[in-house]
Amino acid sequence: MEKIIEENKQGQSLVLEQKTGNTKKLFIESYGCAMNFADSEVVASILANEGYNTTQLLEEADLVLVNTCSIRDKAEQTVRKRLEKYNAVKRINPGMKVGVLGCMAERLKSQFLEEEKIVDMVIGPDAYKDLPNLLKEVEEGRDAINVILSKDETYGDISPVRLNSNGVTAFVSITRGCDNMCTFCVVPFTRGRERSREPQSIMEEIADLYSKGFKEVTLLGQNVDSYLWYGGGLKKDYVKASEMQKATATDFAQLLGMVAEAYPKMRFRFSTSNPQDMHESVLHVIAKYHNVCNYIHLPVQSGSTRILKEMNRQHTREEYMALIDKVKAIIPDCAISQDMISGFPTETEEDHKDTLTLMEYVKYDFGYMFAYSERPGTLAARKMEDDVPEEVKKRRLQEVVDLQQEISMERTARFVGQVVEVLIEKPSKKSDAHWSGRNSQNTTVVFPKGDYKPGDFVNVLVSDCTSATLIGEAVGYSAMQ
Numbered sequence: 001m002e003k004i005i006e007e008n009k010q011g012q013s014l015v016l017e018q019k020t021g022n023t024k025k026l027f028i029e030s031y032g033c034a035m036n037f038a039d040s041e042v043v044a045s046i047l048a049n050e051g052y053n054t055t056q057l058l059e060e061a062d063l064v065l066v067n068t069c070s071i072r073d074k075a076e077q078t079v080r081k082r083l084e085k086y087n088a089v090k091r092i093n094p095g096m097k098v099g100v101l102g103c104m105a106e107r108l109k110s111q112f113l114e115e116e117k118i119v120d121m122v123i124g125p126d127a128y129k130d131l132p133n134l135l136k137e138v139e140e141g142r143d144a145i146n147v148i149l150s151k152d153e154t155y156g157d158i159s160p161v162r163l164n165s166n167g168v169t170a171f172v173s174i175t176r177g178c179d180n181m182c183t184f185c186v187v188p189f190t191r192g193r194e195r196s197r198e199p200q201s202i203m204e205e206i207a208d209l210y211s212k213g214f215k216e217v218t219l220l221g222q223n224v225d226s227y228l229w230y231g232g233g234l235k236k237d238y239v240k241a242s243e244m245q246k247a248t249a250t251d252f253a254q255l256l257g258m259v260a261e262a263y264p265k266m267r268f269r270f271s272t273s274n275p276q277d278m279h280e281s282v283l284h285v286i287a288k289y290h291n292v293c294n295y296i297h298l299p300v301q302s303g304s305t306r307i308l309k310e311m312n313r314q315h316t317r318e319e320y321m322a323l324i325d326k327v328k329a330i331i332p333d334c335a336i337s338q339d340m341i342s343g344f345p346t347e348t349e350e351d352h353k354d355t356l357t358l359m360e361y362v363k364y365d366f367g368y369m370f371a372y373s374e375r376p377g378t379l380a381a382r383k384m385e386d387d388v389p390e391e392v393k394k395r396r397l398q399e400v401v402d403l404q405q406e407i408s409m410e411r412t413a414r415f416v417g418q419v420v421e422v423l424i425e426k427p428s429k430k431s432d433a434h435w436s437g438r439n440s441q442n443t444t445v446v447f448p449k450g451d452y453k454p455g456d457f458v459n460v461l462v463s464d465c466t467s468a469t470l471i472g473e474a475v476g477y478s479a480m481q
């Protein structure tokens with residue numbers, strides 16, 4: 001899932017371990033990025049203490065929560081459709097309460113209660129600890145809302161329960177919010193200012209996962225490279241920190257080194273990186289530790305310096321290329337993936353070509369590509385006209401997608417004939433006789449099950465591939481086992 005909006009996970013409802021004595025039923029489903037999925041686990045943990053066990057049956061729920069995404073208009077439309085569905089169920093089950101969580105709650109605030117009559121509760125991403133109070137309000141027949149964004153909330157003290165998972169891989173949040181203010185992006189408005197979580201609580205969460213047999217952790221944040229712990233508080237207030245706080249601060253490279261060192265039998269990934277904040281020190285940590293995966297998701301959005309400037313991305317095409325050169329020099333076999341936006345306001349054919357040539361230069365292993373969607377309240381929406389016609393956006397996006405497909409094929413094929421280290425996650429979607437896992441570079445690998453089991457680290461000799469999947473045969477356990 002990385003940060004990433006994984007299409008097959010959208011709308012997945014979450015089922016947790018049933019707490020005995022709990023009588024009320026919670027149906028919770030999530031849309032959007034990995035952070036939302038991780039947050040829903042925090043929410044379900046909070047509600048487990050309020051008498052709620054989770055259910056996958058919407059019809060029997062006492063409380064329905066939907067964790068929402070605002071990143072593109074389409075994401076919001078999907079949620080509105082789900083609200084219609086809840087409304088239909090509410091007619092059969094009038095006692096059922098409905099709450100909206102996450103970015104759309106934060107963006108629309110009380111408008112939700114006014115427009116969507118079926119919504120009883122609106123809760124922003126920093127207000128989940130207030131859920132018990134809000135539920136009381138609702139039980140007493142009042143609408144409830146808390147969309148206050150926080151300076152220090154990281155939910156570090158709540159241990160999320162994860163039973164809907166494969167028991168092998170997990171996400172651990174390390175930062176919340178974003179200070180970057182890319183002009184197209186709604187996240188700084190919906191998730192607030194950037195703050196980092198205390199290393200101690202991150203280590204404790206990983207220790208807990210390790211003791212439960214998990215083998216891979218993805219450190220999660222809107223901009224993980226910007227991680228900075230100096231005793232608490234906003235990233236932007238670091239300048240006001242004392243000399244002592246500065247001397248004992250922990251940055252992302254240090255955090256990554258710390259977790260890799262402490263758990264040599266676990267693998268670590270992280271997402272998402274931002275080119276402007278990615279320091280060489282992180283690259284050296286990846287190169288140094290075998291258990292830090294050779295994979296960086298490094299969104300660029302456009303290959304045109306002019307568009308990057310309009311997007312407020314803080315780097316040029318050339319600076320990005322120089323960073324890529326550094327990645328390749330320090331971590332020779334590193335996989336790199338992108339996020340790309342086609343049709344940002346004022347984008348010309350020339351700018352679009354710059355994107356295509358940048359993709360050729362980097363040779364991304366894969367990517368997440370989108371047509372620009374104007375988001376109300378963002379700087380781009382306020383200052384720029386959404387002037388690239390829809391069909392031009394679509395055509396450019398298709399060209400970007402087609403080129404990525406070609407490059408992905410080439411990148412994936414380089415593994416054919418090689419032995420790769422795979423962490424087994426689950427049975428393959430296409431065949432129950434095969435395991436599915438990923439190599440260090442984040443490419444999916446499938447192979448006959450043999451005597452291996454999920455959670456095993458194995459060496460797989462790759463014999464064939466598609467553009468996104470390697471096919472092979474296990475030749476034994478790897479050194480990580």
Ligand code: SAH
Pocket residue numbers: 003033071072184185186187221222223271272299301339340341370371372373374375
């Ligand atoms: N730093 C964040 C980015 C979140 S948004 C993270 O990765 O955790 C994920 C991606 O959605 C962005 O990289 C961008 O490519 C895309 N995106 C964001 N706003 C968009 C918009 N208004 N229209 C189209 N795509 C958008």
Ligand code: F3S
Pocket residue numbers: 178179180181182185186187188222223274
């Ligand atoms: Fe959005 Fe840019 Fe932050 S894409 S999440 S404002 S890094």
